[in-house]
Amino acid sequence: MGLMDILLIIIPSTLLWASPLILTALGGIFSERSGVINIGLEGLMVIGAFSAIVFNLSTASVLGNWTPWVALLVAALAGALFSGIHAVASITFRADHTVSGVAINLLAVGVTLFLVKLIYDKGQTDIIQKGFSKIDVPILSDIPFIGPLFFSNTYWTSYFAIAVAIIAWFVVFKTPFGLRLRSTGEHPMAADTMGINVTKMRYIGVLLSGALGGLGGAVYAQSISSDFSHATISGQGFMALAAMIFGKWHPLGAMGAAIFFGFAQSLSIIGNSLPFLENVPNVYLLIAPYILTILALTGFIGRADAPKSIGTHYIKGSR
């Protein structure tokens, strides 16, 4: 197998795996930049995956090929609504952010499985017929070398995730809104003095993280698993959390980290057919992504500085 063949497999599958992680990690960034820890990303993905699949199954006959895209919207809405619980608990009622996040994770799995049972009377849903499927991007896929590598046999969702990451970077670092959001996470009292409504900014941050987490779950469910069961989202939310930290709470950094994770995973699958890796036992290749992640977290990136006031409650008037 030549280098070209290997890249032809690795790149699309890296992007496919990375896109849900990118979206969810961006969600984490919005929440944590505003000063609220969001360990509930996994739960938000579950809600997103569930609502996308249910919506897709029940409206595919009406909406046709647009179903998965509309389902993304629905999932983002559901995720935002669900993260409202986290916002109310951790901002208005000053609950511990981590505890509330864990509750979100447990609640999400419980509620969705219960609803699946209620709606379909079984433990998992049917397979959706109108998911995201493989495409060749028109025109761009005809470019020699780059076309086949980056624009063939891939999914629209990969580009969608990258585009959202760039938009998120612009919003967080180049707009007044982003500056306010970051300031409430770094020094809420200073922000308050300057007339920024800290509670409002934090609510927006958490709700955005819910919407993006929901999108991440929906992308995963509609482009990979094609159904919803208890195993659909199993750890991807935590991978996204790691990608966020690895990317130092920076949207483009998180995107890079998510792509790196995806690359490590694809490499473990294709490793057997690489000439220099073919004699390595399979199990080492399978654990490689996790080892690489630990190495990367400890060695390459240096200190990861979280927003200064993350995890604290802002109480007006107290010093």
Added chain:
Amino acid sequence: MKKRKFGLTMSFLLAAGTILGACGGGDNEAEKEGTTDTGEQTEETFKVAMVTDVGGIDDKSFNQSAWKGIQEFGEANGLEKGQDGYNYLQSQSDADYTTNLNSLARQDFDLIFGIGFMMQESINEIAGQQTEAHFGMVDAVVEKENVASILFKEQEASFLAGVAAGLTTESNKIGFIGGMQSDVIERFEAGFQAGVKAVNPDATIDVQYAEAFDKAEIGQSIASRMYSSGVDVVFHAAGATGNGLFKEARDLKAKDPSKNYWAIGVDSDQVAEGVVEIDGTEHNIILTSALKRVDVAVNDLSTKAKEGNFPGGETTVYGLAEDGVGLAEINDAVTVKADIETKVQEYSDKIKSGDLVVPGTLEELETFSAE
């Protein structure tokens, strides 16, 4: 103060929701209360139940097939689903096996099935504690007086799948995706390889294990690698990981309907997973499925136990001759369907009569010859 009270209510709400979810598996917590005092009445009815592994009773595979067997047995004997007839408990994680087995034993079920070799340890433990109850262990052996073990000759079904694959392939490249390395999956692999070699010695077989039964994305990546390296038929013995294989094959077929991307299902007939609609016409990427008739075995063992012939401490092996394994219908779109059917018939006769012994391990495979 008010806020604190609200916070308390909130946390109760969250806790309640979590517990609610846990009830999802055994949906009749409330009914149980009402039926406990009818215990004497149930003395004469024979009650049977099963514990699923993490797949659930509609995994379109193993558990579903077992549940079908129990339902058939229940209906044939006039039982009702629930506490006093036939029932199941779903496991959400490996940690649930012991709890589920135990709670079914306490509900006085006469025969309790544990589905899947992952439950071997748990059955062993609970069977030791609940010596009155009878257990059926599917896919593994537990040597206890009150446990009847059921094994299958998976290699015979996958041998036939291999015959179908070997005759269908045009590129002479065939793929096999395994779930986790274990005796059961090795039987699938050995039988499949033997089947391919028997009809198409030139074909090469690309084998890869996902090391997971519930990771569709790994299945999808492996399938993507295999199909793009020219493989045109892939067989999976990997549970829900195989969903990724079907997704990949459906996507590739939708993109280029003129090419062949076949997938072979496992355990039950997975033909419904392969439907792909292209410009209004329906295609199907499922070539066939290697059937493991867990339903036949479960039904058979339940009947034996009901008649008082519970084979405790013994291991029953179900093969092609006992109708315990088989091959599903071949896809109509295959050009060589008639040839495949003839060959499959020929080989199944040989296997049934004992003229052909299909290798069950990779070691036996090395010395195997179809002649």
